[in-house]
Amino acid sequence: MTTFRIKRYNPEKQPEPYFEEFKVDATEGITVLDCLNDIKWTQDGTLSYRMSCRSAICGSCAVKANGHAILACQRQAEHIADKDDTVTIEPLGNMKPIKDLVVDFKPFWDKIDKVKPYLHNDTPAPEKERTQSPEEFRLIDDASTCIMCGACYSDCNVLEVDDNFLGPAALAKAQRFVGDSRDKSTLERVKELSEPGGIWDCTHCGECVERCPKPAQPFYRIKEVMASALEEGVHNNNGARHALSFTKSVKHSGRLNENQIPVESVGFFNIKGLLELIPIGIRMLLKGKTPPILHRSIKEADDVKRIYRELGE
Numbered sequence: 001m002t003t004f005r006i007k008r009y010n011p012e013k014q015p016e017p018y019f020e021e022f023k024v025d026a027t028e029g030i031t032v033l034d035c036l037n038d039i040k041w042t043q044d045g046t047l048s049y050r051m052s053c054r055s056a057i058c059g060s061c062a063v064k065a066n067g068h069a070i071l072a073c074q075r076q077a078e079h080i081a082d083k084d085d086t087v088t089i090e091p092l093g094n095m096k097p098i099k100d101l102v103v104d105f106k107p108f109w110d111k112i113d114k115v116k117p118y119l120h121n122d123t124p125a126p127e128k129e130r131t132q133s134p135e136e137f138r139l140i141d142d143a144s145t146c147i148m149c150g151a152c153y154s155d156c157n158v159l160e161v162d163d164n165f166l167g168p169a170a171l172a173k174a175q176r177f178v179g180d181s182r183d184k185s186t187l188e189r190v191k192e193l194s195e196p197g198g199i200w201d202c203t204h205c206g207e208c209v210e211r212c213p214k215p216a217q218p219f220y221r222i223k224e225v226m227a228s229a230l231e232e233g234v235h236n237n238n239g240a241r242h243a244l245s246f247t248k249s250v251k252h253s254g255r256l257n258e259n260q261i262p263v264e265s266v267g268f269f270n271i272k273g274l275l276e277l278i279p280i281g282i283r284m285l286l287k288g289k290t291p292p293i294l295h296r297s298i299k300e301a302d303d304v305k306r307i308y309r310e311l312g313e
């Protein structure tokens with residue numbers, strides 16, 4: 001028998017959440033959702049969670065299992081259980097629990113709305129439809145597979161500390177339109193997405209790629225939007241300046257010039273930003289963490305330059 005430790009929460013009865021254990025005969029092939037259904041239908045009908053399709057299509061059954069977001073209908077219990085044959089189930093993270101495993105998705109949907117997830121094209125509509133070539137469609141194919149399950153949003157490290165961050169799902173949705181050959185607002189979109197809370201606030205941890213049950217894989221889509229923003233010349237922000245300074249440094253010497261990158265990232269004429277760097281610099285100095293004053297190239301710097309040339313950079 002597999003033990004399911006389920007986080008229960010019912011603010012109408014008890015203000016604090018608590019864990020309750022249930023035993024399920026989780027035989028081979030049984031999904032986590034099958035186990036939740038078994039518990040609800042045969043042990044405790046008050047257990048609340050969302051589900052619909054049971055086929056990894058509707059995106060409604062996402063929960064946390066042993067610390068990471070999953071689609072309950074997609075993962076087999078025996079593959080999730082730890083060595084004590086226990087599965088700890090909690091509601092998705094970064095969203096407010098309403099009851100048991102049901103969370104409030106409103107902030108998630110509000111952020112999807114913010115990226116204007118619809119085609120912008122004021123040119124006269126053709127008689128039938130606005131077409132794309134297969135090659136053009138391939139650029140947005142992965143982002144189109146998102147089922148809005150919230151697994152990436154749940155486990156995003158930035159959202160844990162910054163509610164303002166648009167988050168992986170909304171940014172993946174943004175790429176769906178930034179990369180769409182029929183959309184006419186690319187520049188406008190990437191300008192908005194380069195503002196605080198947008199693409200450049202992602203810390204590149206890759207957690208959303210690990211958690212995404214579909215090819216949408218938000219971090220890769222975020223990188224594509226970053227590339228579009230740079231191509232469109234949207235450079236007047238710390239994130240873009242940081243990326244450009246980083247690339248320039250590696251291209252020049254084969255390594256990061258850690259004295260120069262922070263200054264170039266905040267901008268030479270950004271007096272406030274430069275002053276804010278001083279306390280960090282002093283702390284680094286006191287801890288003996290400052291990089292060498294003289295920046296030296298690595299021995300293989302010419303090889304690095306050659307790689308850049310071959311990449312057409």
Ligand code: SF4
Binds near residue numbers: 209
């Ligand atoms: S890669 Fe970026 S968006 Fe994805 S989980 Fe990490 S911080 Fe969040």
Ligand code: SF4
Binds near residue numbers: 146147
């Ligand atoms: S990007 Fe992936 S994990 Fe995030 S909501 Fe869409 S399908 Fe779910």
Ligand code: FES
Binds near residue numbers: 051052058073
């Ligand atoms: S029930 Fe639809 S995705 Fe799991």
